[in-house]
Amino acid sequence: MIRGIYTATAGMLTQQKRQDLLTNNLANINTPGYKQDQAIIRSFPEVLLQTIRVPIKDKQPIGSIHQGVFVEENVPIFKQGDxxxxxxxxxxxxxxxxxxxxxxxxxxxxxxxxxxxxxxxxxxxxxxxxxxxxxxxxxxxxxxxxxxxxxxxxxxxxxxxxxxxxxxxxxxxxxxxxxxxxxxxxxxxxxxxxxxxxxxxxxxxxxxxxxxxxxxxxxxxxxxRSNVDPAETIVNMMAALRIYEANQQVVQFLDKTLEKAVNEIGRV
Known part of the structure; x- marks a missing residue:
């Protein structure tokens, strides 16, 4: 559950950075020669989980988990402008x-x-x-x-x-x-x-x-002219906002679930 909060938070941070990049592109729509940037989003490496028994050599795979995503770099798109x-x-x-x-x-x-x-x-x-x-x-x-x-x-x-x-x-x-x-x-x-x-x-x-x-x-x-497409940029900004809100809701849900679990443990 804690891992889920970290993963959703990584998604929120990624979309925030993407939103900043898109906003900067839109702000430079009238800047001569400006080339729009594109965010390259990568996922963190998967982690393989295994059980460790005695002796230690006896390991049983459980599976893998994802650790969220991040913005690896911003790449300029050198498309010809008008x-x-x-x-x-x-x-x-x-x-x-x-x-x-x-x-x-x-x-x-x-x-x-x-x-x-x-x-x-x-x-x-x-x-x-x-x-x-x-x-x-x-x-x-x-x-x-x-x-x-x-x-x-x-x-x-x-x-x-x-x-x-x-x-x-x-x-x-x-x-x-x-x-x-x-x-x-x-x-x-x-x-x-x-x-x-x-x-x-x-x-x-x-x-x-x-x-x-x-x-x-x-x-x-x-x-x-700048090669920024305002319509496409606005659509991408709206998509980034929706993804941010979805991850935010996941964090809020997991937080409430943890709160209930802590309260139940306290009663016991």
Whole structure:
């Protein structure tokens, strides 16, 4: 009975964490480049029960019991988001819908903008919400430098420029360069550094930049929307609430049963 309370409580905690994750997804529905998270729920290992007799070698199996579930990790879903028009030159969007589709149960590579933090570490993002900072460099809202295909910061210096669908940048003074786009073969290796910033596990950030032969398009003056589906998210939130309430009722029932048992023992 005590074990049942622990198991139901684990279910309540799991659904609470899942609800927090879904709420965060819904709150970022208007955040450019945001990729929704999905909770991976696992069960605790089963425990095998055995009777121990004398001698100890004489054991008789009783059976196994489950110990509830827990949220093992939160995994971002890199599904292509819709594009929206902004008309701002420094805003860029990646369209690579064919890259994120699954094939033979394996997730295909995804394409990301390459940025650099204050420590020189390469990071990645799908959000093209870029601006020009006081030093004339193209930066993210967090202040990270956007890199070209040579791994160097992109200097705008107030110049007008155009970006074609392969990421080639042409400035008004004739200078040309390409955006530093990185293809991540295994998206599961990406760790969240922020809401829209990712880094690779094991310090594998210095990957080669992709060439123009890859199947992708870059759009200037547009941003990629969040890929959160509000209807699906609300349905999942309601389901998580119902599961939470069911586990709560189990805890309350077992608690009352234990109370009656204790009272009966006290009378004896």
């Amino acid at each position: 594009l929206m028009e902004t008309g701002i030159n420094t805003h860029l969007a990646i369209w690579d819908s064919e890259l994120e589709l699954t094939q033979n149960g394996q997730r295909r590579p995804i394409l990301l903008f390459t940025v650099q933090d204050q420590n020189g570490e390469r990071l990645f993002t799908r959000s093209g919400l870029f601006t020009e900072d006081a030093a004339g460099q193209l930066v993210t809202p967090e202040g990270y430098l956007v890199l070209d295909d040579q791994g160097k910061p992109i200097h705008i210096n107030g110049r007008t420029f155009t970006v074609d669908q392969k990421g080639n940048i042409r400035f008004s003074d004739g200078q040309t360069l390409r955006l530093g786009l990185t293809k991540i073969d295994n998206p599961n290796q990406l760790l969240k550094q922020g809401e829209q910033i990712y880094r690779l596990q094991g310090g594998q950030g210095n990957l080669p930049f992709v060439n123009e032969n890859e199947n992708y398009k870059i759009f200037q003056g547009k941003l990629e």
